[in-house]
Amino acid sequence: MTSETSLPLIPLAVGVVCLLVAVLNRPDRRRLPPGPKGLPILGNIFDAPKEHEWRTFQEWGRIYDSDVVHFQILGTHYMILNSAKATTELFEKRSNLYSDKPEAAMLHLTGWDRNWGLMKYGDFWRAHRKIFHQHFRSNVVSAYHQRTENAVHQLLRLLYAEPECFIEHIHFMTAYNIIGIVYGVDINSEGDPTLAIVEEALDILRNFGNPGVYLVDSFPLLRFIPSWFPGAKFKRDAEAWKPVVDKMYMQPYSDLKTAYEKGVPRPCLGTKMLAELYKDGANFQSEILEQVIINTTGTVNAAASDTSRSVLLVFILAMLLYPEVQLAAQTELDQVIGTDRLPVIEDEESLPYITALVRETLRWRPVLPIGNAHKSSADDEYEGYHIPAGTVIFGNARAILHDDKQFPNPDAFDPNRFLDSNGRLLEHLANTISSAFGFGRRMCPGRYFALDVIWLTAANVLAAFTIEKPFDEMGNVVEPSGEFISGLVSHPAPFKAVFKPRSTIAFAL
Numbered sequence: 180m181t182s183e184t185s186l187p188l189i190p191l192a193v194g195v196v197c198l199l200v201a202v203l204n205r206p207d208r209r210r211l212p213p214g215p216k217g218l219p220i221l222g223n224i225f226d227a228p229k230e231h232e233w234r235t236f237q238e239w240g241r242i243y244d245s246d247v248v249h250f251q252i253l254g255t256h257y258m259i260l261n262s263a264k265a266t267t268e269l270f271e272k273r274s275n276l277y278s279d280k281p282e283a284a285m286l287h288l289t290g291w292d293r294n295w296g297l298m299k300y301g302d303f304w305r306a307h308r309k310i311f312h313q314h315f316r317s318n319v320v321s322a323y324h325q326r327t328e329n330a331v332h333q334l335l336r337l338l339y340a341e342p343e344c345f346i347e348h349i350h351f352m353t354a355y356n357i358i359g360i361v362y363g364v365d366i367n368s369e370g371d372p373t374l375a376i377v378e379e380a381l382d383i384l385r386n387f388g389n390p391g392v393y394l395v396d397s398f399p400l401l402r403f404i405p406s407w408f409p410g411a412k413f414k415r416d417a418e419a420w421k422p423v424v425d426k427m428y429m430q431p432y433s434d435l436k437t438a439y440e441k442g443v444p445r446p447c448l449g450t451k452m453l454a455e456l457y458k459d460g461a462n463f464q465s466e467i468l469e470q471v472i473i474n475t476t477g478t479v480n481a482a483a484s485d486t487s488r489s490v491l492l493v494f495i496l497a498m499l500l501y502p503e504v505q506l507a508a509q510t511e512l513d514q515v516i517g518t519d520r521l522p523v524i525e526d527e528e529s530l531p532y533i534t535a536l537v538r539e540t541l542r543w544r545p546v547l548p549i550g551n552a553h554k555s556s557a558d559d560e561y562e563g564y565h566i567p568a569g570t571v572i573f574g575n576a577r578a579i580l581h582d583d584k585q586f587p588n589p590d591a592f593d594p595n596r597f598l599d600s601n602g603r604l605l606e607h608l609a610n611t612i613s614s615a616f617g618f619g620r621r622m623c624p625g626r627y628f629a630l631d632v633i634w635l636t637a638a639n640v641l642a643a644f645t646i647e648k649p650f651d652e653m654g655n656v657v658e659p660s661g662e663f664i665s666g667l668v669s670h671p672a673p674f675k676a677v678f679k680p681r682s683t684i685a686f687a688l
């Protein structure tokens with residue numbers, strides 16, 4: 180998991196930290212979970228996968244015949260939980276011990292430490308979660324239905340006009356929706372700077388998203404070496420990146436605040452948060468609350484579009500690969516709501532197949548296949564294995580969602596697995612896909628909103644278009660590779676699709 184950019188540091192760093200690592204690495208008499216045998220000091224630095232981690236982690240589970248596997252890099256313990264039983268036991272039942280997040284020096288150096296999804300567990304994180312919850316809990320997200328409907332209708336128009344650019348249109352739609360909700364502005368589809376800066380900042384985060392990628396994350400003291408020092412490329416990178424991340428968090432917030440202070444508040448979630456800040460007349464409440472608001476709004480902006488758009492691309496990919504599922508969904512749409520209007524969220528209860536299809540999309544190719552890392556905050560024991568304090572722990576969502584005991588023939592895309600023989604939703608199975616949204620106290624708090632966006636988009640796109648594989652100049656069908664690009668959020672590799680209009684109502688919009 181060490182990047183090439185840090186490699187020149189190794190000779191320098193190894194001398195300084197060898198002793199420390201040797202101490203950290205000293206054999207522990209207590210039994211750690213099984214895993215690949217590592218090298219002295221370096222541990223499993225060469226075994227740790229650099230992409231499609233879920234696959235290697237699942238394989239290790241098979242090799243060592245354990246749903247819990249362990250490895251070590253430069254003194255840091257890592258543990259993978261490959262089963263729902265293990266994630267429930269540790270992340271849910273012992274959530275007081277397993278809700279922390281690993282420290283990563285690169286987050287601080289670049290300004291991405293404002294991302295409260297990667298923040299240490301404690302009161303500061305709790306303040307973010309509380310304010311976020313006020314605006315995204317299950318019984319308030321209906322406030323965003325109208326905006327989401329507008330965004331989805333825009334998507335339909337764009338797909339009609341330029342179907343070949345469907346990937347860009349989906350990116351635009353998810354960003355347009357959340358930026359409007361949070362900051363009260365409408366971005367435009369042609370290279371809007373607000374959208375461009377989010378993309379740039381996310382690209383930066385992708386460079387060091389998982390812990391251990393940079394040596395400085397394992398040895399935080401390295402952050403104090405000067406940037407001109409040979410091998411300190413990480414520091415020069417961070418210095419170049421920080422202004423981008425600062426701008427992503429600060430610019431839209433400053434504009435929002437200026438409008439508020441000028442007495443022309445925008446109707447949006449950010450303004451509601453600002454009203455808290457100036458609760459007692461014009462009295463500014465506290466700098467800490469302001470920081471929480473900046474972090475919360477900026478993180479929502481980044482977290483919401485990157486994840487939702489990837490799920491929507493998985494949905495398009497599945498429709499290409501499983502035309503019979505697409506047909507079944509369109510049959511339900513035509514029978515239940517007809518062809519003279521588009522679906523709205525209120526139709527959800529009468530369209531169980533669409534809901535099952537959305538659940539299957541999240542299960543089939545979870546876009547955060549190993550979730551986000553958690554960290555244990557005290558020594559613990561699980562099934563006779565010792566878990567040292569400070570262990571970095573991943574829940575292997577992909578392995579859990581492809582457990583063939585729970586989901587027979589797991590690689591097939593089949594919404595029927597969530598329905599009974601009468602086509603009704605098997606509600607007791609709804610929770611079985613929760614690992615797509617992470618675990619325990621850190622589980623995605625944006626999931627209710629995300630599910631609405633995905634459901635409404637899937638229903639509308641299927642009502643308006645039939646999605647088909649394209650043909651090349653020789654008349655051969657162009658198959659999608661079905662590959663995924665690894666990252667903090669994994670995305671389907673770019674693929675082509677044809678969107679054939681099937682409803683005239685969509686284009687009268």
Ligand code: HEM
Binds near residue numbers: 551
């Ligand atoms: C289908 C789309 C989405 C998926 C698959 C998804 C998945 C995840 C996952 C796996 C985590 C990590 C949980 C953990 O650490 O165990 C997470 C955290 C988070 N998500 Fe989402 N997410 C989605 C959409 C959203 C949206 C739309 C928002 C905002 C409106 C959002 C906001 C957040 C935040 C703020 C966190 C950090 C929570 C914390 O650390 O306490 N997510 N999400």
